[in-house]
Amino acid sequence: MDQGVTLFDTADIYGNEGFLEHRFGDNEKLLGKALKGRRGEAVIATKFGTTHNQGIKGDPAYIKKSVDASLYSLGIDYIDLYYQHRLDPDTPIEETVGTLAELVKQGKIRYIGLSEAPVDIIRRAHTVHPITAVQTEYSLWTRDVEDDILPALWELGIGFVPYSPLGRGFLTGNIKELEDLSESYPHQMFTRFQGEHFEKNVKAASLIEEFANKKGCTTAQLALAWLLAQGDQIVPIPGTKRLERVQENLGALEVKLTKEDLAEMEKIAPKGIASGGRF
Ligand SMILES: NC(=O)c1ccc[n+]([C@@H]2O[C@H](COP(=O)([O-])OP(=O)(O)OC[C@H]3O[C@@H](n4cnc5c(N)ncnc54)[C@H](OP(=O)(O)O)[C@@H]3O)[C@@H](O)[C@H]2O)c1
Known part of the structure; x- marks a missing residue:
């Protein structure tokens, strides 16, 4: 933050004990500690939906529990950008985004994002509530998004966050x-x-x-x-310790x-x- 960085990207499933042994909220808690007294300077992005033993979850009840857990772990009262981490094959995207739109109304989240979503899903989601950002892998050696995702995002006015x-x-x-x-x-x-x-x-x-x-x-x-x-509209998020x-x-x-x-x-x-x- 002292260097002028404002965007911080985490997820409820990220942990500081190593990816394979992670516990929910570990990295959010770490970030929350760092944010003490400086919340206003930061744009906090976190994600829900990938679980250890229940597959991918995007149903309304799960989202409502997840957002409260993330707010608690981060120690903040709103999340700037809340992403669906991966698509839930059992819940229509309209239902997921509809629930996220309710969270926007309640002030728990400000903007909605999707991670690793294909173009048809992005388009369907965007008709329910504006999608602010899509996050997917993109780098000099992973350029799949250039074929269809990026042109669709530029058309719809959605930002892109290249991970890794x-x-x-x-x-x-x-x-x-x-x-x-x-x-x-x-x-x-x-x-x-x-x-x-x-x-x-x-x-x-x-x-x-x-x-x-x-x-x-x-x-x-x-x-x-x-x-x-x-x-x-491209905002890369390099990771380092x-x-x-x-x-x-x-x-x-x-x-x-x-x-x-x-x-x-x-x-x-x-x-x-x-x-x-x-x-
Ligand atoms: N949405 C998703 O599904 C998803 C998936 C993966 C990642 N992400 C997000 O994207 C962020 C970045 O991705 P990533 O960490 O997977 O990959 P990355 O940013 O492409 O690379 C991170 C690796 O590069 C090393 N590194 C960073 N800067 C370096 C430098 N200047 N010189 C040499 N080595 C350097 C880091 O090691 P050290 O830590 O030792 O410096 C680490 O091993 C993550 O933190 C996460 O927030 C999202």
């Missing part, structure tokens, strides 16, 4: 060998960090690193600057990419360059 904008750490130049994988990130869950995919992806990332060296910025800054250059990396990543705002730079990057990192699916 650093390719879960790959687009930083810091991962060259398996030993470099951070113990605090569940890399083992993702095929791109395994076996021959890993080898290929290290090579692909090294080309991006070379271009960053040429531009005089770090690889992470280049990856974020590239995202920022894709549209004014280290203050010096927060500072480094914020330096992306100073990296200006020309049309020629973007064309060069298109050659170095064309769509589909990553080896292995994104999950």
